[in-house]
Amino acid sequence: MTPDSSSRNTKRVTITDVARHAGVSTAAVSKVMRNAYGTSPAMQERVRTAMAELGYRPHAAARGMRGRTYTIGVLLDNVRNAFFADVLDGIHEELQDSEYTVLIGAAGFGADEQARTIRSLVDRQMDGLVLIAPGTPRAEVLATAQATPTVVIGHHDASDVHDSVVDADDVGAGLVVDHLVALGHRDIALVAAAGSRTGRWQRTPEIALADGYLRAMDRHGLAGHARVHHAAYSDDGGHAAGLALLSGPDRPTAILTGADVAALGIYRAADELGLSIPADVSLVGYNNTAIASLAPVQLTSVDQAGHTMGATAARMLIERVEGRRDRSMQTTMTPRLVVRRSTGAPHVR
Amino acid sequence: MTPDSSSRNTKRVTITDVARHAGVSTAAVSKVMRNAYGTSPAMQERVRTAMAELGYRPHAAARGMRGRTYTIGVLLDNVRNAFFADVLDGIHEELQDSEYTVLIGAAGFGADEQARTIRSLVDRQMDGLVLIAPGTPRAEVLATAQATPTVVIGHHDASDVHDSVVDADDVGAGLVVDHLVALGHRDIALVAAAGSRTGRWQRTPEIALADGYLRAMDRHGLAGHARVHHAAYSDDGGHAAGLALLSGPDRPTAILTGADVAALGIYRAADELGLSIPADVSLVGYNNTAIASLAPVQLTSVDQAGHTMGATAARMLIERVEGRRDRSMQTTMTPRLVVRRSTGAPHVR
DNA sequence: CGGAGCGTGTAGAACGTTCTCCATCCGAAC
DNA sequence: GTTCGGATGGAGAACGTTCTACACGCTCCG
Numbered sequence: 001m002t003p004d005s006s007s008r009n010t011k012r013v014t015i016t017d018v019a020r021h022a023g024v025s026t027a028a029v030s031k032v033m034r035n036a037y038g039t040s041p042a043m044q045e046r047v048r049t050a051m052a053e054l055g056y057r058p059h060a061a062a063r064g065m066r067g068r069t070y071t072i073g074v075l076l077d078n079v080r081n082a083f084f085a086d087v088l089d090g091i092h093e094e095l096q097d098s099e100y101t102v103l104i105g106a107a108g109f110g111a112d113e114q115a116r117t118i119r120s121l122v123d124r125q126m127d128g129l130v131l132i133a134p135g136t137p138r139a140e141v142l143a144t145a146q147a148t149p150t151v152v153i154g155h156h157d158a159s160d161v162h163d164s165v166v167d168a169d170d171v172g173a174g175l176v177v178d179h180l181v182a183l184g185h186r187d188i189a190l191v192a193a194a195g196s197r198t199g200r201w202q203r204t205p206e207i208a209l210a211d212g213y214l215r216a217m218d219r220h221g222l223a224g225h226a227r228v229h230h231a232a233y234s235d236d237g238g239h240a241a242g243l244a245l246l247s248g249p250d251r252p253t254a255i256l257t258g259a260d261v262a263a264l265g266i267y268r269a270a271d272e273l274g275l276s277i278p279a280d281v282s283l284v285g286y287n288n289t290a291i292a293s294l295a296p297v298q299l300t301s302v303d304q305a306g307h308t309m310g311a312t313a314a315r316m317l318i319e320r321v322e323g324r325r326d327r328s329m330q331t332t333m334t335p336r337l338v339v340r341r342s343t344g345a346p347h348v349r
Numbered sequence: 350m351t352p353d354s355s356s357r358n359t360k361r362v363t364i365t366d367v368a369r370h371a372g373v374s375t376a377a378v379s380k381v382m383r384n385a386y387g388t389s390p391a392m393q394e395r396v397r398t399a400m401a402e403l404g405y406r407p408h409a410a411a412r413g414m415r416g417r418t419y420t421i422g423v424l425l426d427n428v429r430n431a432f433f434a435d436v437l438d439g440i441h442e443e444l445q446d447s448e449y450t451v452l453i454g455a456a457g458f459g460a461d462e463q464a465r466t467i468r469s470l471v472d473r474q475m476d477g478l479v480l481i482a483p484g485t486p487r488a489e490v491l492a493t494a495q496a497t498p499t500v501v502i503g504h505h506d507a508s509d510v511h512d513s514v515v516d517a518d519d520v521g522a523g524l525v526v527d528h529l530v531a532l533g534h535r536d537i538a539l540v541a542a543a544g545s546r547t548g549r550w551q552r553t554p555e556i557a558l559a560d561g562y563l564r565a566m567d568r569h570g571l572a573g574h575a576r577v578h579h580a581a582y583s584d585d586g587g588h589a590a591g592l593a594l595l596s597g598p599d600r601p602t603a604i605l606t607g608a609d610v611a612a613l614g615i616y617r618a619a620d621e622l623g624l625s626i627p628a629d630v631s632l633v634g635y636n637n638t639a640i641a642s643l644a645p646v647q648l649t650s651v652d653q654a655g656h657t658m659g660a661t662a663a664r665m666l667i668e669r670v671e672g673r674r675d676r677s678m679q680t681t682m683t684p685r686l687v688v689r690r691s692t693g694a695p696h697v698r
Numbered sequence: 699c700g701g702a703g704c705g706t707g708t709a710g711a712a713c714g715t716t717c718t719c720c721a722t723c724c725g726a727a728c
Numbered sequence: 729g730t731t732c733g734g735a736t737g738g739a740g741a742a743c744g745t746t747c748t749a750c751a752c753g754c755t756c757c758g
Contacts, residue, residue, distance in 0.1 A: 012714090024737075025738045026714090027737075027740090028738075040735085057472055058714085059713090060474065061411075061412075061473065062714035064409075064411075064715090065414065065715065065716080066714095071469075071473065079428055079437055080431065080434045082429065084428070085428040085429045092455065092457070101466070101469040101473075103454060104455060105452060106437060106441065106451070106453060123408065124410065124418070124450075124452075125408075125409065267644045268643060270644070291640065295620035296613075296616055296620070297643075364745065365744080373707080375746095377706090377708075379747080383746080385746095385747085387706055388706075389705085389706065392707080408745070410744080412745055414712090414713040415712075
């Protein structure tokens, strides 16, 4: 009797209502919406005003049953990595004036969790997917891409079934090593993600990075000084790596990391050990996120143009979704070194 | 003729396939899935194995046409605010083992954009919505909540149509003022968001914060020293506010802000003006995000328990979605002050 | 022995779109 | 004045679920 929660029954305006109001068939309304062939300007006009007058909004689920949902799904592992925010901004900007909506699935670092999230996105009939450095096995991503247009950001492994947008991580690592060597460093360590070999990805960002690092060290005749330490790209991951590297007897004079977040964890570790940056240790991040430029931080980092990567990925994806391109493509961005106050000449011991 | 993109036709396993495989009707399968009344254990068993054998996954769009989509939509203005990440973590954790999926709509700061995003979420048949400090007019939120279960985080305005989770921002402001006064400060400024009065929200977080600040200043007999400066909760917003406040002749000895992000902007401004923190100016953030505790930052901040807020919101929302509660409720969390190195006794000039 | 009542399962109509035909109209060409 | 063909609009069948209504068989009770 009371007007309780059963009052959640505000009937939606449907295509049928619009059709009736405009005095045409539902098929006609549908055609106008999708601006398909076979509609006169006069009818379009009538239908459009009817839609406006009734405040019609298409029902995405119903659309999903037959056609598109006009929704793009983005998978990322964690929201805290500011680099992803840059990528997202790029995606949003590109899709701003289109009729597509972006929905984000934040999955965490676990491969299972990520796989579940990808499946969720597919089940919800996303028209296209952007996967940012997915941790799921490659086979699974390929299977998904088979059914839904997909752009993979980060992994260098190309495929004829999905598009890719990557940063030339190996080049980036080279830039950093060159910079540090020029400052006089020889003992340069790399802290990078472990990179799940199990997933059968041959060239994840961290593998490319390590590769570039090792090649650069070699080029400078410092192959003997090279060492790679694995850590998760998070504050805690960096902290643990920092403690391990900096508390040993042969501590490096410079550390290069694969992510700014991790660099900040190392910063914290250094602080706890009474070491100051860059006096005792030089530190270089990757991604050039907003935190890197923050006043108290001033982290030397490698800029990856996350914004552009996101925008590019979105553009590529829409081309595929709308069937304007039928073969896969890869885009590689060139990184740039941004020198700030966290690097300097090594202390003479 | 070539196996091109038309090979995107991997037929989905549908409920009909499962039904046939198990030798029952589709209605039966549907019942088992929703574990509705009227299914024998024997049949459940058969259906479940059939689903497993065929690798069946329900089609969310189809579900959305009649029943639920098992999807929760979260609206936030920007991904960069680490406080939101905490909230998201809480939501995720709470929903971890349920069959609900969380999808995030990142809308930006504009009211229009946010309204559009909310509509997108509704059109995609989300079962429930979590709106984090929405900038859309209150009326619009109420209308949405009328049709879809909704939890609003942040705004103190209660409503009988949606649930709320808030932080006692006024209390938090009081804690900070008390702390600063105890250190010897008298000239304490507040930097907070403008708070769109147009939206008809009576008590946004920033209004509550300003309120608590003014009352606390008054309590200490410092009403004459109180001043509120408006700024967007972003790095740039804080930077601008910082420059304005700190370059004037009567610069405050302490600044309290409504968000850590903004505090970091002020930090940058101070740095540019050659002022050091806390020697020249004490600085206090709000949210106690991960950045606040970062080694080079060490920002005194107010902890808002974002994680708990998120988890609580999710729990409340699911109760509503599943119809286990039919009246609205509000939850208020008590903030806690976390003192770090960005506050100290004022310099005697 | 004739229901009533319960437990179990099914038929089939929604739900709001898209999209493939098909019907009609109109003008031009023969 | 017939035929052809293009342009325009509509009928109606999908799409994969949910859920109401009902059918069937059993047991229990009077």
